[in-house]
Amino acid sequence: MPTDFRRSRRTGRDPLAAVVLLLFVVFFVLPVLWLLLAATKTDDQLVHTNPLSFGSWHALRGNWDALTGYQGDTIFLWLRNSAVYAFIALAITLVVAVPAGYALALTDFPGRHTLLIATLVVMLMPSATLVVPLFLEMNAVHLIGSMWSVILPYAFYPFGVYLAYIYFSTAIPRSLLEAARLDGCSEFGTFRRIALPLATPVVALVGFFSFVANWTNYFLPYVLLPQSNQFPVQVGLGTLLDDVPQFNPTVGSLAVERPELALATLLAITPVLVVFLFSQRFLVAGMLAGATKD
Amino acid sequence: MSTVANTVGSERAARRRLRPVRAGHGFVAAYVVLLIAFGVVPTVYAIYFAFTNAGNTFSGLSNFTDAADDFRFLPAVEHVGLYLVFWLASLVVFVVGLALLLHRLAARGVSRALRFLYYVPGALAGAASVMVWLFMLDPTVSPVGFLLRALGFSTFNDVVAPGNLPVLFTLMAFWTGAGGWIVVMYGALNNIPTEVLEAARIDGANAWQTARRIQIPLLRKWIVYMVILAFAGGTQLFVEPQLLSQASVGVAGRDYSLNQLSYDFAFQTNNVNAAAAISVELLLVGLIVATVFVARSGFFDAD
Numbered sequence: 001m002p003t004d005f006r007r008s009r010r011t012g013r014d015p016l017a018a019v020v021l022l023l024f025v026v027f028f029v030l031p032v033l034w035l036l037l038a039a040t041k042t043d044d045q046l047v048h049t050n051p052l053s054f055g056s057w058h059a060l061r062g063n064w065d066a067l068t069g070y071q072g073d074t075i076f077l078w079l080r081n082s083a084v085y086a087f088i089a090l091a092i093t094l095v096v097a098v099p100a101g102y103a104l105a106l107t108d109f110p111g112r113h114t115l116l117i118a119t120l121v122v123m124l125m126p127s128a129t130l131v132v133p134l135f136l137e138m139n140a141v142h143l144i145g146s147m148w149s150v151i152l153p154y155a156f157y158p159f160g161v162y163l164a165y166i167y168f169s170t171a172i173p174r175s176l177l178e179a180a181r182l183d184g185c186s187e188f189g190t191f192r193r194i195a196l197p198l199a200t201p202v203v204a205l206v207g208f209f210s211f212v213a214n215w216t217n218y219f220l221p222y223v224l225l226p227q228s229n230q231f232p233v234q235v236g237l238g239t240l241l242d243d244v245p246q247f248n249p250t251v252g253s254l255a256v257e258r259p260e261l262a263l264a265t266l267l268a269i270t271p272v273l274v275v276f277l278f279s280q281r282f283l284v285a286g287m288l289a290g291a292t293k294d
Numbered sequence: 295m296s297t298v299a300n301t302v303g304s305e306r307a308a309r310r311r312l313r314p315v316r317a318g319h320g321f322v323a324a325y326v327v328l329l330i331a332f333g334v335v336p337t338v339y340a341i342y343f344a345f346t347n348a349g350n351t352f353s354g355l356s357n358f359t360d361a362a363d364d365f366r367f368l369p370a371v372e373h374v375g376l377y378l379v380f381w382l383a384s385l386v387v388f389v390v391g392l393a394l395l396l397h398r399l400a401a402r403g404v405s406r407a408l409r410f411l412y413y414v415p416g417a418l419a420g421a422a423s424v425m426v427w428l429f430m431l432d433p434t435v436s437p438v439g440f441l442l443r444a445l446g447f448s449t450f451n452d453v454v455a456p457g458n459l460p461v462l463f464t465l466m467a468f469w470t471g472a473g474g475w476i477v478v479m480y481g482a483l484n485n486i487p488t489e490v491l492e493a494a495r496i497d498g499a500n501a502w503q504t505a506r507r508i509q510i511p512l513l514r515k516w517i518v519y520m521v522i523l524a525f526a527g528g529t530q531l532f533v534e535p536q537l538l539s540q541a542s543v544g545v546a547g548r549d550y551s552l553n554q555l556s557y558d559f560a561f562q563t564n565n566v567n568a569a570a571a572i573s574v575e576l577l578l579v580g581l582i583v584a585t586v587f588v589a590r591s592g593f594f595d596a597d
């Protein structure tokens with residue numbers, strides 16, 4: 001019967017539902033579409049032509065040259081910074097979170113329960129709560145302005161530990177580990193030979209969420225990295241915005257035109273967008289992580 | 295022979311019981327270091343600063359009263375509160391509504407494609423979404439300029455008038471965040487056994503009755519989860535008003551939220567103690583919300 005259900009529960013079409021769903025498609029997609037097209041226009045075309053028309057390859061080229069010319073390739077430096085911060089933090093997160101999730105799920109040690117509760121609580125707290133306190137701490141240890149002042153806080157990723165914990169407690173039966181231990185495997189050997197080879201899905205999952213969170217973070221680098229040449233691209237967008245005359249009339253010769261800002265925004269989101277396109281499966285699994293322990 | 299074997303066996307068993315203890319610590323050691331360095335220490339540090347003055351002597355609640363007496367403090371609380379009302383209401387109504395509609399779609403492929411399209415703006419979280427919305431809200435370049443003009447806004451500054459800000463920040467937050475929650479709600483709807491819905495159908499329940507009497511009650515804990523996380527995140531409002539204030543030369547969004555105020559105290563007026571006081575208040579909100587949720591919801595079965 002359940003197989004018939006999907007068909008049988010729908011009796012006829014529901015035009016109102018279709019309209020609502022489509023309206024929201026427009027709401028979610030239109031701004032992205034506009035952004036793609038805006039990068040192909042001159043500022044004049046942006047104002048005077050149809051907002052959803054294609055400009056020209058020539059204008060796109062012009063915007064590209066103007067943007068990359070801004071403070072001499074700064075946009076590439078910012079993108080590089082973003083990549084460096086996000087990937088180093090991601091690597092540390094994986095090395096730290098996968099064994100920790102494994103130990104929380106499949107071994108016993110004093111303090112395990114406390115650590116698990118602490119992880120859940122910290123995971124649910126918005127990361128922004130700690131930005132100003134982190135500034136005070138980093139200031140005390142003279143790390144302000146060092147790239148480690150953002151990488152290390154990024155690398156602390158309790159949600160990743162939780163995902164690994166959920167994964168290992170559902171994917172690997174304790175009896176399997178028991179058998180490995182009986183066969184004389186050391187604890188580390190058990191982890192390396194049994195858990196690690198099975199960990200690929202959770203590595204991808206933690207990697208996805210960690211990368212997206214690090215790449216899109218604004219507040220922490222904004223506070224901890226005062227120098228323009230250290231900005232990740234998110235903070236760099238704010239600098240560009242300051243030089244757009246339509247938003248800041250006091251701009252002098254540095255002026256950034258609006259289509260350049262649109263192009264910079266596109267460049268800033270491309271890595272995350274690409275990751276999205278290739279890992280839809282992961283994000284569904286990750287967002288539903290809480291449900292698997294029902 | 296058998297006694298020897300037994301002794302060896304029990305020795306082994308004892309080692310087995312002991313070994314995981316040490317090894318478990320080894321596996322979590324690095325994580326615990328990070329947890330202490332970037333979770334516990336900054337919290338302690340903020341508390342220390344919040345209760346001392348510039349001369350590092352204990353100052354009671356004076357930093358808290360200093361911060362609260364600032365003319366921008368109460369408005370910031372009001373702003374964040376109002377924003378939360380709009381943000382949470384829109385999440386509950388539209389996320390649940392859209393998830394229910396998507397779940398009724400017979401065409402699985404269409405449903406999946408729509409969920410993905412709704413999720414795409416999530417890639418623009420942070421500063422990127424603010425950039426996009428600055429354009430969307432500027433009647434001269436916006437693809438919905440006609441709509442803005444129909445509502446009586448002819449310039450960007452009309453649109454970002456102070457009274458509109460809670461709605462505008464809600465639009466930005468909803469645009470980037472709702473898709474993820476729709477995916478979650480859809481998944482939760484899929485977990486409802488089809489027999490239950492089938493039974494309702496046989497009893498003659500229509501779609502609306504099924505949603506109201508069966509699906510929404512069964513979604514309740516997920517809705518609570520969403521509201522709690524969105525509430526905690528919403529109190530941290532920063533990037534949207536900060537960039538908007540840049541884009542409007544300080545006209546709209548300056549010192550709008552508590553985090554901005556904390557930032558201002560720390561970096562404009564060099565009063566790190568008042569900044570820490572606000573941070574401690576925000577930390578406390580986050581901590582209480584998270585702890586109550588972990589303890590009471592039964593959501594996380596932390597054995």
